[in-house]
Amino acid sequence: MYDKLLDHIRQNVPATSIKKQIIEEYFTPKLFEKKEHFLKQGYICKFAGFVIEGCYRNYILSTEGKEVNTGFGFENWWLGDVSSFVNQTPTLINTQFLEDTTLLTITAKNHLDLLEKSQCFREYTNKLRSTATTASVLKLSGLSESASTRYKVLLEKYPKIQQRISQKQIASFLQITPEALCRLRKSEIP
Amino acid sequence: MYDKLLDHIRQNVPATSIKKQIIEEYFTPKLFEKKEHFLKQGYICKFAGFVIEGCYRNYILSTEGKEVNTGFGFENWWLGDVSSFVNQTPTLINTQFLEDTTLLTITAKNHLDLLEKSQCFREYTNKLRSTATTASVLKLSGLSESASTRYKVLLEKYPKIQQRISQKQIASFLQITPEALCRLRKSEIP
């Protein structure tokens, strides 16, 4: 289990010197059931987590209280709201598991310690956070395309997403209704 | 000029020990004219910049080549694509000045040096980047609201934006046509 995280660090910082023992010391495994929440609007993000197995969705609540998915995460992704985690301020993001999920979690305090202690973990964190920012911006711009284009792009990027995520959730992510997605599928994949 | 950046650091990291001399050593002032680009898709972001005076827009190109604004920046904002800057990879973002603008710029190398050297600058950078990520996510979700709601929210957040940014640019940011924005204004502000 700890190896999965270690591998991920190695992938991003090939020259890493980080030891498995460190990971075991700083991270705690946690199990969550499908539909459980990892994070809810208004709470402070006390832990960050790395997905060993399972998946989740991030969503926000619109002014009318509608849930709008902002993204999904699978194995080898991090979850937790960086802003809330770093500044220990209430989050605006909700994170809910879509399958039973195993995480490696780390507290904010441990994370800070590890950042100070390990130059390589600093690099790793830096790298992940910088690419996360870009991803958000790109997603954003994607919304200027038609729903049909956005759907195609999504399928190109994650061909297997339909095996794991329900149409309702995908529709929310594309910011269209499930009905519209249903019609899209019918017309586009003959 | 350097004081403006120093003040901004102090605002975010009250206990800072950073000296004006350091700022003067690591940052270089630069002037840009209205319509000049700071960053173009495909190039690597060699500098980050802090706006002393002026403003800019970030935009991306949709698949059909249309420019879509992702945000504006004014005095006391940073510009530059974090992802491209940190990883020295080509950016997907375009940054263009909407007024004659004065920046304090720092090279990627100097930025790395300063991060290693100054614990306080590390905190400062961390804080800015984490809030930037959140801002993107929230903007994203905002698009699920109607154009009219998005416009109202924008005006609440930046009441003076209309004095500095043209309707065409605001429309692109709201992801509607200038015509639609014109009609919105007429109907909403009687």
Next chain:
DNA sequence: TAAAATCGTTGACCTACATCAAGACTTTTA
């Protein structure tokens, strides 16, 4: 395992915003 809830699909109808066009006003350029 029966009942209840949720999901995917389809049809009928509606609305917010896009597109195209054209004129008045403002800013930039030579």
Next chain:
DNA sequence: TAAAAGTCTTGATGTAGGTCAACGATTTTA
């Protein structure tokens, strides 16, 4: 400072996707 280019506004018309409703299929719960 005159010409050219870009901006704002308004009108007429088109369309992608929303809303509401209904039904069978699947999943969840008791």
